[in-house]
Amino acid sequence: MSKIVLFCYAATVGAVTAACANQTAPPVAPVIPQSPARSVPRSQGTLYVAGIYTSSGVLYGYSLPYLRMTYSTSSNLNEPEGITTDSSGAVYVANTYGYNILKFAPPATDPVLRIDDRGYRPTDVAIDSKGNIWVANWCTRKGTCGPGNVREYSDAGKLLHTITCPNLTWYAFLAIDKSDNVIVDGDPPYGVYSSAGEIAAGTSKCTTLSSIHTGAPGGVQFTSKGDVAVIDTVDLVMRTYAKPRFMNMIVATPFHGVPTPVEDAFAKGDTSVWVSVQGYNGVFEFAYPTGGNPINSLQGIYFPTGVAITASK
Numbered sequence: 001m002s003k004i005v006l007f008c009y010a011a012t013v014g015a016v017t018a019a020c021a022n023q024t025a026p027p028v029a030p031v032i033p034q035s036p037a038r039s040v041p042r043s044q045g046t047l048y049v050a051g052i053y054t055s056s057g058v059l060y061g062y063s064l065p066y067l068r069m070t071y072s073t074s075s076n077l078n079e080p081e082g083i084t085t086d087s088s089g090a091v092y093v094a095n096t097y098g099y100n101i102l103k104f105a106p107p108a109t110d111p112v113l114r115i116d117d118r119g120y121r122p123t124d125v126a127i128d129s130k131g132n133i134w135v136a137n138w139c140t141r142k143g144t145c146g147p148g149n150v151r152e153y154s155d156a157g158k159l160l161h162t163i164t165c166p167n168l169t170w171y172a173f174l175a176i177d178k179s180d181n182v183i184v185d186g187d188p189p190y191g192v193y194s195s196a197g198e199i200a201a202g203t204s205k206c207t208t209l210s211s212i213h214t215g216a217p218g219g220v221q222f223t224s225k226g227d228v229a230v231i232d233t234v235d236l237v238m239r240t241y242a243k244p245r246f247m248n249m250i251v252a253t254p255f256h257g258v259p260t261p262v263e264d265a266f267a268k269g270d271t272s273v274w275v276s277v278q279g280y281n282g283v284f285e286f287a288y289p290t291g292g293n294p295i296n297s298l299q300g301i302y303f304p305t306g307v308a309i310t311a312s313k
Contacts, residue, residue: 046070046106047265047274048091049283049298050080050306059083059093060301061106064267064309067298073109076102082124082136082173082219082263083306091308092133094122099141101125101133101153115157120148124173124220124263124306128180131155136171136184150174150184150199150206165197165206172217173263175228183209183228183246185217196220196230198246211247212239219264219307221273229253231275233262238273240289253291258284265307272296276304283307 047062048071057080061071078098085091090112093102101122103113120137127133133153139145148171152161165171167188174184180201187194196212199205215234222228226243227250236258240251255261258277265274266288272295273288282299286292 045268045309045311046089047283047298048083048085048306048308048310049276049301049304050077050083050093051301052079052303052305057095058302059091059104061091062298067296071106071109073104075110076114081122081305083308084124084126085308085310086127086131089310091310092125092127093306094125094135096121096123096138101135101157113157115153117151118159120151121145123171126174126176126182128176128182129178130180132160133157134174134176134182136174136186138170138172138186145170147189148186150182152204161204163199163204163206165208167195167208168197168206173220175220175222177222177226177228179226183220183222183230185212185214185220185230187217209241209246211249212241218262219275221264221266223266223270225270229264229266229273231261231264233260236261238264238275238291251289253286253289255284255286255291256293258294263305263307265309267309268311274307274309276307278303278305 045064049060051058057077058074063070079096080093081096082094091104095102099117101115102111105112119141122135123138124136135151137148139148147169150163168186169189171186176182182199185196193213194217196209197206214232218231218233220230227240229238229240231238236255238253239249242248242250259279261275263276272285274283274285276283284294285296
């Protein structure tokens with residue numbers, strides 16, 4: 001469990017040491033340099049951000065591109081971590097210390113589905129083409145945070161599979177491509193670097209992705225081309241690996257001016273990526289694949305965790 005010491009706030013995966021050193025809240029964000037001219041198209045849709053607030057949780061929605069708040073709920077949330085959306089616009093939340101998965105259907109503010117994660121602390125969630133719900137479980141609910149897993153639930157919440165990877169003990173973030181292949185990252189039982197695994201579509205077996213390593217696991221996303229992008233929260237970079245075997249790194253996207261990029265969501269067309277930065281209480285937009293300084297930001301969100309984007313209808 002080598003990296004959990006880096007994430008001490010409330011024992012959630014995304015929490016960082018800077019937020020835990022005799023502080024009751026992460027530091028106020030300084031002025032961060034932004035790129036002088038925006039060179040990427042402005043996306044339409046809704047940007048959703050989960051956050052931890054006074055040991056409970058919140059979920060906000062902001063219309064793009066102007067970032068006007070259109071949605072807010074704290075119903076049943078208890079330190080939420082990863083979030084995702086489906087084609088209908090529903091939002092799914094890995095509700096870490098509720099020990100469940102919640103589905104919201106905005107504008108309704110109460111969950112329309114609650115899935116008991118049966119004794120685990122979920123940290124991320126993704127939806128496949130059938131509507132099945134995939135969950136990364138960091139560790140067990142009881143005891144000293146025992147080994148986690150990946151679970152697949154039906155769209156109604158029935159447990160279908162529980163899967164472990166040979167190179168992972170604690171499971172952080174995951175993503176699913178258009179063909180229903182799953183990539184998950186996390187921490188190994190030993191060693192210095194975090195790692196990743198792949199669950200091929202239609203199987204319940206996880207294989208090691210030996211080329212993907214991070215100092216500490218961050219968000220995982222597939223690009224529109226089917227390559228996979230993984231955030232390294234220690235090196236402050238997102239690395240993109242080429243499909244289909246993800247053996248070769250083809251892009252390194254640096255995040256300048258922020259201390260702890262953790263979770264992320266691509267804008268439509270992969271022209272940019274929104275990243276939660278917990279030490280600065282905000283989410284920041286970076287051009288993709290170039291990275292550099294942020295091109296946009298949304299600050300004032302207490303300890304942001306998950307990020308997701310729905311396309312405009």
